Amino acid sequence: MARTISKRMLKAKGVLALLLLVILGALTAGYLLTERSAAAQPAETVTEPPTEAPTEAPTEAPTEAPTEAPTEGATAQGAGLVQRAAEGEILTVTPEGDNWALTYIGLQYRLPEDYVPELAAAVEGSDEQLDARVAPYFAEMYAAAKADGCTLTPYAGYCSQARQAENYENRVQMHLNAGMTQEEAQAAAAQRIQPAGASEHNAGLAIDIGSASADFVSTREFAWLTEHAWEYGFVLRYPEDKTDVTGMLYEPWHWRFVGEQAAKEMHESGQCLEEYLGLA
Numbered sequence: 594m595a596r597t598i599s600k601r602m603l604k605a606k607g608v609l610a611l612l613l614l615v616i617l618g619a620l621t622a623g624y625l626l627t628e629r630s631a632a633a634q635p636a637e638t639v640t641e642p643p644t645e646a647p648t649e650a651p652t653e654a655p656t657e658a659p660t661e662a663p664t665e666g667a668t669a670q671g672a673g674l675v676q677r678a679a680e681g682e683i684l685t686v687t688p689e690g691d692n693w694a695l696t697y698i699g700l701q702y703r704l705p706e707d708y709v710p711e712l713a714a715a716v717e718g719s720d721e722q723l724d725a726r727v728a729p730y731f732a733e734m735y736a737a738a739k740a741d742g743c744t745l746t747p748y749a750g751y752c753s754q755a756r757q758a759e760n761y762e763n764r765v766q767m768h769l770n771a772g773m774t775q776e777e778a779q780a781a782a783a784q785r786i787q788p789a790g791a792s793e794h795n796a797g798l799a800i801d802i803g804s805a806s807a808d809f810v811s812t813r814e815f816a817w818l819t820e821h822a823w824e825y826g827f828v829l830r831y832p833e834d835k836t837d838v839t840g841m842l843y844e845p846w847h848w849r850f851v852g853e854q855a856a857k858e859m860h861e862s863g864q865c866l867e868e869y870l871g872l873a
């Protein structure tokens with residue numbers, strides 16, 4: 594009896610053990626399945642970011658960087674002051690209104706053909722003229738430099754658009770004679786002499802001081818201007834280290850009136866006019 598009982602009990606135990614095994618098996622199988630699906634999910638999320646990252650990163654970086662950088666550097670006064678010309682577009686600009694002194698003039702930003710500013714002698718006794726609003730600032734700067742033993746001789750101030758056209762054509766012809774095509778000659782000429790209406794001299798907002806020679810850079814006058822011109826609202830318009838931005842060759846003699854506030858800010862930040870106005 595006892596044997597049969599124990600046999601039965603053994604049988605029962607065996608069934609129990611089998612059941613336990615089945616349950617355990619089912620549990621581990623379930624566990625493994627959930628683990629596998631859990632492992633499968635991260636694998637999916639891993640494949641997602643790489644597809645997103647390359648498409649987002651390149652489009653974001655180039656579009657944001659150029660638009661943000663200039664506005665960050667430029668002041669509230671300078672930023673967005675100038676309407677940007679589209680490629681190949683030529684805008685008409687006129688130095689008037691509150692920000693007349695910051696008028697951007699260049700190949701794509703030209704004065705009206707008939708624009709002639711109200712003129713005044715750059716300094717008493719000089720044949721060179723400037724916009725009458727600029728002349729008092731130059732005269733003050735001239736006197737201050739004189740007191741320091743430097744003579745800021747006006748070499749070229751206002752230039753009529755008719756004379757500008759003549760100078761430009763002569764320059765183009767010079768390059769044509771040297772064997773350039775018309776297109777090449779115009780591009781080369783514009784690095785030094787702009788076409789009519791595209792020069793700050795046509796507005797009377799700029800003055801060439803001393804001479805139109807590279808030697809001017811080694812004069813005491815140039816050193817004085819570098820230190821003090823901003824105090825009178827003038828900036829070196831085409832600096833040596835900004836030729837890529839200005840599109841113009843280095844002109845140590847060419848000083849542009851931009852107003853005292855802007856000149857101070859440009860002096861402090863080291864920006865050229867294109868950068869200050871957010872055009873760079």
Ligand SMILES: [Zn+2]
Nearest residue numbers: 799800801847
């Ligand atoms: Zn000049």
